[in-house]
Amino acid sequence: MEEISYMNQTVPIIVQCSGCGAKNRIPDSKIGESAKCGKCGLPLKTAPDPSQKGQVFNLRCTSCGAKNRIPADRASGAVRCGKCKAPLDTGVLSNGRPVMVSDGNFEQTVLRSPLPVLVYCWSANCPTCRMTGPMIDQFAVESKGRVRVGKVNVEANPNFAARYNVLGVPFLFIFDNGQLKESLPGAIPKHDLMLKMARYI
Numbered sequence: 001m002e003e004i005s006y007m008n009q010t011v012p013i014i015v016q017c018s019g020c021g022a023k024n025r026i027p028d029s030k031i032g033e034s035a036k037c038g039k040c041g042l043p044l045k046t047a048p049d050p051s052q053k054g055q056v057f058n059l060r061c062t063s064c065g066a067k068n069r070i071p072a073d074r075a076s077g078a079v080r081c082g083k084c085k086a087p088l089d090t091g092v093l094s095n096g097r098p099v100m101v102s103d104g105n106f107e108q109t110v111l112r113s114p115l116p117v118l119v120y121c122w123s124a125n126c127p128t129c130r131m132t133g134p135m136i137d138q139f140a141v142e143s144k145g146r147v148r149v150g151k152v153n154v155e156a157n158p159n160f161a162a163r164y165n166v167l168g169v170p171f172l173f174i175f176d177n178g179q180l181k182e183s184l185p186g187a188i189p190k191h192d193l194m195l196k197m198a199r200y201i
């Protein structure tokens with residue numbers, strides 16, 4: 001798949017006011033400078049997060065499938081795909097918590113995700129799951145902006161369990177670009193998970 005870079009420095013970013021919720025267009029030349037909301041006058045945060053300085057995220061367009069390279073200082077703004085110009089879902093780049101996957105939202109949350117997805121299958125009656133669950137939460141924090149982590153309770157979502165033949169938990173799946181890439185039964189050390197996910201980032 002062609003990789004497209006989004007590096008047009010003349011396009012303004014969109015910053016939402018934390019006070020009134022209004023969206024403000026901030027010229028690229030003003031990023032990092034003081035700015036106020038055009039509606040309520042409150043100061044806007046236009047400076048990039050110092051901890052993300054120099055980082056570049058790979059975000060897949062859910063319309064055409066192209067990968068876009070998004071600099072961290074552009075990730076909070078309105079960004080369009082460099083190939084088909086469709087809006088990109090940059091909101092996933094700031095979420096460092098697992099999302100709850102269900103039979104109802106599986107298509108949108110996993111198969112149409114702009115990031116590779118690690119799906120963790122668990123059940124309330126599984127002792128091993130109670131031990132590995134916190135590790136999965138930590139993995140989600142450490143891979144924020146690069147991997148989407150989803151959790152699915154197989155007892156509450158039998159359609160998912162049947163579709164992917166989940167016969168025991170914990171069980172892990174890796175999805176990328178709407179396709180199942182790997183099936184990983186049992187508890188997997190966090191370091192090994194990072195190595196496996198690195199192939200798809």
